[in-house]
Amino acid sequence: MAPDGNLTLAMRAKAMFPLPSSARLAAWREAAPTVDQIMVEERAASFAKRSIKGAAKLAGLQMVVSMMDLTTLEGKDTPGKVAYLCHKAAQPIDPRYDVPSCAAVCVYPNMVRAARRFLGTDSRVHVASVATGFPSGQFPLRTKLEETRRAVSDGADEIDMVIDRGAFVAGEHGKVFDEIAAVKEACGDAHLKVILETAELVTYDNVRAASHLAMEAGADFIKTSTGKVQPAATMPVTLVMLEAIRDYFFATGVRVGMKPAGGIRTAKQSLAYVVMLKETLGDDWLTPDLFRFGASSLLNDVLMQIVKCAEGAYQSADYFSLS
Amino acid sequence: MNHNRLSVRKTHKLYVGGAFVRSESGRALPARSAAGVHLDNYCRASRKDLRDAVVAARAALPGWSAKSAYLKGQILYRAAEMLESRASAMAEEISRYGGDAAAARAEVAAAIDRLVYFAGWTDKYAQVFGSVNPVASPHFNFTVPEPTGVVVIIAPDAPALAAPVALLASVILSGNTAVIISSETAPLPLLALAEVLATSDLPGGVVNMLSGSRPELVPHAAMHKDVNAIIDASGQAAIQACAEEGAAVNLKRCSRRALSSADWFGEAAENPYWVLDTVEFKTAWHPMGI
Numbered sequence: 001m002a003p004d005g006n007l008t009l010a011m012r013a014k015a016m017f018p019l020p021s022s023a024r025l026a027a028w029r030e031a032a033p034t035v036d037q038i039m040v041e042e043r044a045a046s047f048a049k050r051s052i053k054g055a056a057k058l059a060g061l062q063m064v065v066s067m068m069d070l071t072t073l074e075g076k077d078t079p080g081k082v083a084y085l086c087h088k089a090a091q092p093i094d095p096r097y098d099v100p101s102c103a104a105v106c107v108y109p110n111m112v113r114a115a116r117r118f119l120g121t122d123s124r125v126h127v128a129s130v131a132t133g134f135p136s137g138q139f140p141l142r143t144k145l146e147e148t149r150r151a152v153s154d155g156a157d158e159i160d161m162v163i164d165r166g167a168f169v170a171g172e173h174g175k176v177f178d179e180i181a182a183v184k185e186a187c188g189d190a191h192l193k194v195i196l197e198t199a200e201l202v203t204y205d206n207v208r209a210a211s212h213l214a215m216e217a218g219a220d221f222i223k224t225s226t227g228k229v230q231p232a233a234t235m236p237v238t239l240v241m242l243e244a245i246r247d248y249f250f251a252t253g254v255r256v257g258m259k260p261a262g263g264i265r266t267a268k269q270s271l272a273y274v275v276m277l278k279e280t281l282g283d284d285w286l287t288p289d290l291f292r293f294g295a296s297s298l299l300n301d302v303l304m305q306i307v308k309c310a311e312g313a314y315q316s317a318d319y320f321s322l323s
Numbered sequence: 324m325n326h327n328r329l330s331v332r333k334t335h336k337l338y339v340g341g342a343f344v345r346s347e348s349g350r351a352l353p354a355r356s357a358a359g360v361h362l363d364n365y366c367r368a369s370r371k372d373l374r375d376a377v378v379a380a381r382a383a384l385p386g387w388s389a390k391s392a393y394l395k396g397q398i399l400y401r402a403a404e405m406l407e408s409r410a411s412a413m414a415e416e417i418s419r420y421g422g423d424a425a426a427a428r429a430e431v432a433a434a435i436d437r438l439v440y441f442a443g444w445t446d447k448y449a450q451v452f453g454s455v456n457p458v459a460s461p462h463f464n465f466t467v468p469e470p471t472g473v474v475v476i477i478a479p480d481a482p483a484l485a486a487p488v489a490l491l492a493s494v495i496l497s498g499n500t501a502v503i504i505s506s507e508t509a510p511l512p513l514l515a516l517a518e519v520l521a522t523s524d525l526p527g528g529v530v531n532m533l534s535g536s537r538p539e540l541v542p543h544a545a546m547h548k549d550v551n552a553i554i555d556a557s558g559q560a561a562i563q564a565c566a567e568e569g570a571a572v573n574l575k576r577c578s579r580r581a582l583s584s585a586d587w588f589g590e591a592a593e594n595p596y597w598v599l600d601t602v603e604f605k606t607a608w609h610p611m612g613i
Contacts, residue, residue, distance in 0.1 A: 312546065313546035313547060313548055313572055314374055314377070314543065314546070314547040314548060314549060315548050315549070316547075316548035316549035316573075317549070318548070318549070319548060319573075
């Protein structure tokens with residue numbers, strides 16, 4: 001799949017670890033593959049031009065629901081809203097439409113207990129918590145670790161951490177690496193998703209390098225955005241990260257997951273992401289274990305399309321529960 | 324001047340969300356005069372264009388319905404002014420289908436007059452159709468009309484300009500947004516009207532225009548759950564039956580405008596009661612003495 005050049009570069013980068021040593025990191029950064037901006041944007045745009053109809057569309061939409069991290073990250077979140085979200089994630093719509101439950105609910109650390117209490121201990125829906133000073137990441141490591149441990153002990157199955165983008169763009173890659181590794185350790189059995197906040201990394205080269213850094217430091221998933229900075233997830237930036245995951249897999253045999261988050265609002269967009277996923281990483285990644293959508297308003301649009309497929313009439317938001 | 328130059332034939336676009344767009348399907352049809360002369364090309368809308376138009380109309384609804392009655396009237400009046408300044412071009416658009424020039428000019432004049440007429444109703448219909456109700460308790464009780472939402476209008480084949488203008492103005496004056504399906508035999512005058520509305524301060528999405536085949540579009544419009552009302556002026560029994568049957572899906576309101584071609588030029592087309600087909604009445608009880 002990957003051109004041989006990319007493969008060797010990724011292998012070379014791998015050979016330069018173990019980290020951290022600032023000299024080694026600098027050399028690794030030099031050796032990291034660069035991204036052709038024009039081509040990655042062209043290729044990403046091409047995935048949105050597939051015609052997906054009928055049974056394939058319905059299967060795709062159901063898969064999208066099963067991959068969704070239903071998210072609420074607002075200052076005004078309450079246990080009541082989280083309970084409502086858990087209910088919607090477990091049973092998105094009337095069972096006659098045969099729609100699977102969502103993969104997880106994603107909440108602030110203070111809401112983890114409420115989510116766990118509502119879902120119980122044997123729910124198929126996971127509880128994901130943002131952590132480490134979300135959304136900025138500009139907090140001391142000690143409080144980041146404390147926050148992570150508390151979220152896990154409150155019942156979080158998954159931790160969505162943010163990296164310190166300031167440190168990354170200042171070239172302190174070692175610091176970013178160490179923080180991710182420390183948070184991974186604090187997670188214990190919980191899965192770790194590392195949010196790169198790609199809009200603040202400015203260039204595709206930085207996104208590619210940060211993806212690799214996060215995977216080396218122990219990320220189970222890499223995630224585009226917090227949703228608090230625009231632009232959030234875009235097709236090109238997700239493609240860059242998917243290619244980083246592919247090259248990392250070729251170099252190490254380790255499958256890392258991907259989570260685009262923020263700005264994916266329509267069923268059509270979400271299908272384009274699934275197409276991109278399949279054509280970049282293949283069928284192995286078409287599972288909620290390795291791909292998630294971080295979204296709040298996407299679910300209703302997908303449900304409206306599923307009902308449209310079943311009943312033939314275009315649907316209205318008036319007939320669906322609030323996001 | 325070189326008299327052998329090739330003529331530049333316009334492809335009239337659909338008007339959706341304030342933009343002039345080609346059909347999502349990529350289809351275009353030749354517009355032909357009564358004598359079969361190829362006039363121009365126009366886009367043939369698909370059901371997905373209809374879906375996009377309804378999305379645009381829904382998105383425009385909160386902004387348009389919240390504008391003051393006075394401003395809505397100003398904007399409709401502005402549309403009349405713009406149409407007046409392009410009267411000769413619009414008359415040409417109508418007459419090249421084959422009618423006579425004087426009749427075309429009369430139709431444009433009628434369209435302008437309808438806009439002015441309905442512009443006047445924007446700040447009057449609520450007083451005329453609303454009421455303060457006598458009740459046997461210490462309450463101030465009043466009933467006010469509110470826009471119903473997104474309205475799909477099925478225009479008749481003729482007159483191609485005067486009829487759609489009267490239909491559109493009577494629907495949007497109360498704050499509704501509209502998707503109109505054009506005449507099948509003469510779609511160009513309505514599509515040319517889009518160029519007038521686009522320069523009339525009418526926000527994008529308040530009026531959306533689709534040209535194409537009624538049997539292709541009407542079933543989807545009628546069953547669309549995000550459409551709140553349908554106005555059928557097609558005069559075709561099959562289209563009316565299709566609209567009414569589809570409307571039953573979510574009990575949307577379905578009204579007819581059964582006017583003859585000549586009626587659209589007379590008093591019958593200045594009917595304020597049309598407003599009632601696309602408003603809902605809300606009654607409020609306000610305690611007195613507080």
